[in-house]
Amino acid sequence: MSETSLRSAFFTVLKRDLTLAYRTRTEMFNPLLFFIIVISLFPLAVSPDPKVLQSLAPGVIWVAALLATLLSLDSMFRSDFDDGALEQMLLSVHPVSVIVLGKVLAHWMVTGIPLLVLSPLLAVLMHMPTDSIPALMITLALGGPILSLVGAIGVALTVGLRRGGVLLSLLILPLYIPVLIFAANAVSNAAAGLPIAGQLYFLGALLALALTLAPIATAAALRISLR
Amino acid sequence: MSLAQNLPDSSSDTPAKLEVKGLTCIRDDRVLFRGLDFSLEPGQALQIEGPNGSGKTTMLRTLCGLTLPSDGEILWNGEAIEDVRPEYMAAMDFIGHAHGIKKELTPLENLQVALAMADTNPNQSLEGVLEKVGLKGFEDVPAITLSAGQCRRVALGRLLLSKSILWILDEPFTALDVQGQAQIESMLVNHVENGGMVILTSHHPLALKDGMLKTINLRP
Numbered sequence: 001m002s003e004t005s006l007r008s009a010f011f012t013v014l015k016r017d018l019t020l021a022y023r024t025r026t027e028m029f030n031p032l033l034f035f036i037i038v039i040s041l042f043p044l045a046v047s048p049d050p051k052v053l054q055s056l057a058p059g060v061i062w063v064a065a066l067l068a069t070l071l072s073l074d075s076m077f078r079s080d081f082d083d084g085a086l087e088q089m090l091l092s093v094h095p096v097s098v099i100v101l102g103k104v105l106a107h108w109m110v111t112g113i114p115l116l117v118l119s120p121l122l123a124v125l126m127h128m129p130t131d132s133i134p135a136l137m138i139t140l141a142l143g144g145p146i147l148s149l150v151g152a153i154g155v156a157l158t159v160g161l162r163r164g165g166v167l168l169s170l171l172i173l174p175l176y177i178p179v180l181i182f183a184a185n186a187v188s189n190a191a192a193g194l195p196i197a198g199q200l201y202f203l204g205a206l207l208a209l210a211l212t213l214a215p216i217a218t219a220a221a222l223r224i225s226l227r
Numbered sequence: 228m229s230l231a232q233n234l235p236d237s238s239s240d241t242p243a244k245l246e247v248k249g250l251t252c253i254r255d256d257r258v259l260f261r262g263l264d265f266s267l268e269p270g271q272a273l274q275i276e277g278p279n280g281s282g283k284t285t286m287l288r289t290l291c292g293l294t295l296p297s298d299g300e301i302l303w304n305g306e307a308i309e310d311v312r313p314e315y316m317a318a319m320d321f322i323g324h325a326h327g328i329k330k331e332l333t334p335l336e337n338l339q340v341a342l343a344m345a346d347t348n349p350n351q352s353l354e355g356v357l358e359k360v361g362l363k364g365f366e367d368v369p370a371i372t373l374s375a376g377q378c379r380r381v382a383l384g385r386l387l388l389s390k391s392i393l394w395i396l397d398e399p400f401t402a403l404d405v406q407g408q409a410q411i412e413s414m415l416v417n418h419v420e421n422g423g424m425v426i427l428t429s430h431h432p433l434a435l436k437d438g439m440l441k442t443i444n445l446r447p
Contacts, residue, residue: 005343086327088321088344091344
């Protein structure tokens with residue numbers, strides 16, 4: 001097994017999952033629509049007052065992004081588990097963690113990046129100061145992949161259970177809390193004109209940690225689930 | 228249909244041997260099988276028989292390392308399969324009851340993915356393989372429009388691409404028509420006669436010479 005074939009396996013999985021996402025694209029819009037609806041309901045339900053919305057905005061946008069990701073997680077391994085494709089991946093000559101990383105990257109490109117692209121629009125809707133919008137996008141760019149990576153561990157553990165939805169949320173949400181705290185705090189600070197480097201460093205460190213360890217944990221969890 | 232070109236890479240130079248010692252599987256306090264011993268060498272096929280629910284599928288999943296046995300060991304060339312995982316995965320191909328064909332992808336795309344997972348260079352074109360399994364003209368239609376039997380043919384096409392010596396097949400004849408069954412059978416017989424190894428669960432009799440076919444009957 002050479003390095004080039006490992007790379008080609010990674011990109012084949014990535015391309016495969018992106019193709020699958022494109023061919024079932026109506027499913028892809030669900031989390032995105034959820035994200036937009038939740039945020040756009042706040043001005044109607046709470047208050048249209050820009051001051052109130054401004055103070056709520058970082059938290060609301062991040063909570064909505066987190067829940068939208070949670071909604072989309074189950075699809076990461078579900079159909080592959082049902083039709084036996086996951087078995088074939090576990091029986092591949094390549095390390096399962098590399099295949100998992102390809103799948104997680106595809107998941108983030110399909111759910112994380114659309115959230116990232118839409119966020120400035122929703123930030124304007126929530127009357128966020130213009131100069132804090134870059135901070136929001138940076139936190140989503142750093143935090144989004146963490147949500148997908150950590151979420152993959154939870155999905156891998158629960159994919160064999162028929163009704164693993166509630167369990168998945170219970171497993172994953174505590175691990176999402178640090179990301180939520182640092183990210184929402186960074187955006188609030190940016191809106192108040194305070195430095196945000198500290199929070200971004202923490203998010204970066206969490207991303208490095210998740211990127212290196214989560215695929216290994218996910219691969220182990222998949223093996224347990226398929227037993 | 229000629230399928231003799233699918234010669235396993237390693238059959239002649241490196242000896243390959245699968246040994247199973249004292250294999251036991253217990254599911255939910257029910258003993259599926261206990262103390263199973265057998266070995267398989269190139270040029271041999273093993274047919275596992277038994278009534279529904281007797282543990283045939285569990286046994287195949289155990290043999291390919293997906294399920295852990297309750298007791299006993301599975302040795303590939305004398306070493307436990309967990310210890311020589313990359314070599315064993317390269318030498319083995321498994322087609323389960325759920326064959327892993329993605330409904331949204333075309334047969335061609337399905338084979339491309341299988342090829343990348345298996346890390347082999349095909350000795351024939353993917354289109355050629357699809358033609359051999361009787362899917363000429365269906366290369367670029369989503370698999371969801373294909374019938375169950377046609378999907379299984381795509382999965383079996385994976386075997387034609389692979390250079391694995393050991394094929395582990397769970398009910399390979401399911402959903403195939405008479406002609407398809409004959410094709411698959413000749414494919415299996417060919418593989419064994421060329422020094423390959425086949426383990427399958429099926430009630431379909433295989434036309435192999437004496438000494439090439441072993442049978443295990445799992446009685447509940």
